[in-house]
Amino acid sequence: MTLRLSTVILPYRRWHDGTKEAWQRAEQLGFHTGYTYDHLSWRSFRDGPWFGAVPTLTAAAAVTQRLRLGTLVTSPNFRHPVTLAKELISLDDISGGRITLGVGAGGTGFDATALGQEPWTPRERADRFAEFVPLLDRLLTQDSVSYEGDFYSAHEARNIPGCVQRPRLPFAVAATGPRGLKLAARYGQAWVTTGDPKLYETGTSEQSIQAIRGQIEKLTDACAVIGRDVAALDKVLLTGFTPDRGRPLESLDAFVDFAGRHRELGFNEIVVHWPVPDSDFAAEQKVFERIAMEAPAQLG
Template sequence: MRHGIVILPQDPWLVAREKWQRAESLGFDHAWTYDHLSWRSLAGEPWGATVPTLTAAALVTDRIRLGTFVASPNFRHPVTFAKELATLDDISGGRLIAGLGSGGTGFDAFVLGQASLSPRERHERFTEFVDGLDELLRFESGSETAPESVGVGAGFSFDGAWYTARHSRMVGEPVQRPRMPFVLAANGPKGLALVSRVAEGWVTTGGDGLTGEQWWRAVAELSARLDEAAVAGGRDPLTLDRYLSLDSGGVFSLESADRYEELCGRAAELGFTDVISHWPRAEGIYAGREAVLDEVAGRLAEERDVRD
């Protein structure tokens, strides 16, 4: 199992830098930050931008993979975001994971004056967003692999219900081939079908509003539905990485090393390949002690030594 940590974009960079470097030195496999303009109970607190934060993190780390948790179409266009992702992947030396979601219904959905969308509209927009990114990030401008519909070197164009592009140009050849991995957040049947069609991984926070055993049952049911969607789409379910947000079921995973170990064990039993927790905050949501990170890292290092 691989282990990830979310570092919220709240600290001045002189403080945040140490956290990103420490996440790598502690042995975490991947580190993430939220892609929001502000977030829920922390809306009145400092909150930095996602891409600059990950770019800075890429420059002060060497090994750890970096990801968006998860990028939202609420305030993004596939063309501009594809260029940001491709540039960031280049800067990081091919360490980027593109976590993508359909966009929440809170502050981010309305701050730019958007109309309220139905669940169906949000899914249709998400599908168009993901498909646009997929094609753009695979596109090698001026090469023989350029889509025939636009001609070699002519740029990439598309017309959709939500997004339009005219001869868009990309940064260059993809650093990761055929492109960086996509990890999609989805719980509904259409979303899970999209995961099985286009993504390398799936991430879930489980059932909304559920806690305890109800949450774990919902996680198991969602994972089983992903299996069904993959089979229906002609894909081996085992080819999909599965990421579980451990802090979504009413318990903070890093309240203690024992708690973290327990939750990781339950995730492994359900077939998850990756788990993600949150860097302990001083107070409020995800409040905890950073000393727990050291204990968790020690246990994970011991496990790796045993496997090796």
């Protein structure tokens, strides 16, 4: 199985203060996809600069030619399917069909309350996600959509000419619960996980591997229910949230070992964070770039 290596570039710097160069360098290094987080603010970056995902990806599309681009991930926390679909179709057009939508149910962070609402419970997030993804699928594949749901509505929403990618741009669905995995099985071209968050603080690498294996088994079952081969879904691991944390980026050998163990589980895309000094994603830039250039060949 060919293993792709991608990166996520956090939008914490001004475009002309290193961000533009990072996206261009990501393409030069041969990364498959450059993602960015779709948040209004995020964790330790809350009190510093943080820029919007869609404008950032639009700018990145203008200064790259081959690199795929995407969100990792967009959620219903502050997005509406009708307006999001229009932005995604525009992004897909500007990039020449290089956009992937990473999409998830959202969490309880700053995005959950930024619009003035109380944070949704896990059940409420799952309920909205179950409506959000199918409606977005329709909006990206049909010229005109009308819909009345429990949480979202669309009235003759027009999306002509549709996506450059047909029938629509790919969805990479982040999910670990049963309802989210059903959405990934039915609507996803890829499935995304960060591992088991309960293991981040005190778990071991082996426990993480076992937990992720269990997630893939549940995804396989969800695919089987609708008659879909789980092999048809790409499987994407966003690193930095397993008990290994930043250790895989300490050396080329450490990364190859980490990525190889996850490839054996069935992953065909590993996503690493572009180094951010003085953060959880700090890494030596020279080592990071060596990994980008040399690890894919070692992993086959």
